[in-house]
Amino acid sequence: MTRNAVGKTPVTLLGLGAMGTALARAWLAAGHPLTVWNRTPARAAALAAEGARVADTAAEAVAANTLTVVCLLDDTSVDEALAGAGLVGRDLVNLTTSTPAQARARAEWARERGARYLDGGIMAVPPMIGVPESGGYVFYSGSRELFERHRATLGVPAGTTYVGADAGHAALHDVALLSAMYGMFAGAAHAFALIREEDIDPAALAPLLADWLTAMAPAVHQTAGHLRSGDYTEGVVSNLAMQVAGTPTFLRTAEEQGVSPELLGPYFELMRRRLAEGSGEEGLTGVIDLLVG
Numbered sequence: 001m002t003r004n005a006v007g008k009t010p011v012t013l014l015g016l017g018a019m020g021t022a023l024a025r026a027w028l029a030a031g032h033p034l035t036v037w038n039r040t041p042a043r044a045a046a047l048a049a050e051g052a053r054v055a056d057t058a059a060e061a062v063a064a065n066t067l068t069v070v071c072l073l074d075d076t077s078v079d080e081a082l083a084g085a086g087l088v089g090r091d092l093v094n095l096t097t098s099t100p101a102q103a104r105a106r107a108e109w110a111r112e113r114g115a116r117y118l119d120g121g122i123m124a125v126p127p128m129i130g131v132p133e134s135g136g137y138v139f140y141s142g143s144r145e146l147f148e149r150h151r152a153t154l155g156v157p158a159g160t161t162y163v164g165a166d167a168g169h170a171a172l173h174d175v176a177l178l179s180a181m182y183g184m185f186a187g188a189a190h191a192f193a194l195i196r197e198e199d200i201d202p203a204a205l206a207p208l209l210a211d212w213l214t215a216m217a218p219a220v221h222q223t224a225g226h227l228r229s230g231d232y233t234e235g236v237v238s239n240l241a242m243q244v245a246g247t248p249t250f251l252r253t254a255e256e257q258g259v260s261p262e263l264l265g266p267y268f269e270l271m272r273r274r275l276a277e278g279s280g281e282e283g284l285t286g287v288i289d290l291l292v293g
Contacts, residue, residue, distance in 0.1 A: 008032045009153040012061045014081055015071040015096070016043040018126045023071060026130030026157035028052060037061035039081075059085040067150055071095045075102045088114030091146055093154065095120040095138065099175070100168030107142055107167035118142040119167045121174025122158070129157045139163050141170035184213060186263045193259045223285050232282035241280030244271050
């Protein structure tokens, strides 16, 4: 440990994959007494050399400290690791990627075993952990009292954002943001595919693409306003009718360039459906109603 551990909350960490190891090193660097466990013990050797105590079993690790953070492969792994652990009076923070339903079920599971529970969704990759300027953070949901009790400790590896008492909301926020990210990646993939066979340097297109996506990102605030008010026409500049009229150009360009339309086609089809059902003067918000309905 590189800092004085006096007054620092002891932490137990289950799971030493890339993310778990990054979390462990952040707590050790901040001076928190740390007990670790991993199914493959060899992964703990380097952390032991850095000051972590290595437990032989997950149950032993949980017994060592009140606060246990779990960062395992999946929900099934959590079941297996904690099967023999005594959880009465323990504070359990689960950072394992899960669905909202799994998180809610895990919260009830923990309550039945006498533990207090927080669920978390990590919005960072391992190199961002322990680096405040990276912008990484973790969504937390569940017990507000538990979150406030451990907020300082949980904030050591990455920023903290509490999103409500419903234990499933951290996972839901996590997946919602990541889903938007993959949608962006899909659009970028289509853009690069269009120029792939042309005498255009992708490195020259990249900054133009990044700047354009950045300029368009604030549109999410208008979408949120539409959903709140129910008025999907407020502030719309490029209405649905105009945008649908333009989609054949995108599809024809893809055909000319020998590029599959499979990334754009489904969204364009939703736009056409919404136009047939709704107002051509609204924006793109109505597509959301088609997805939910």
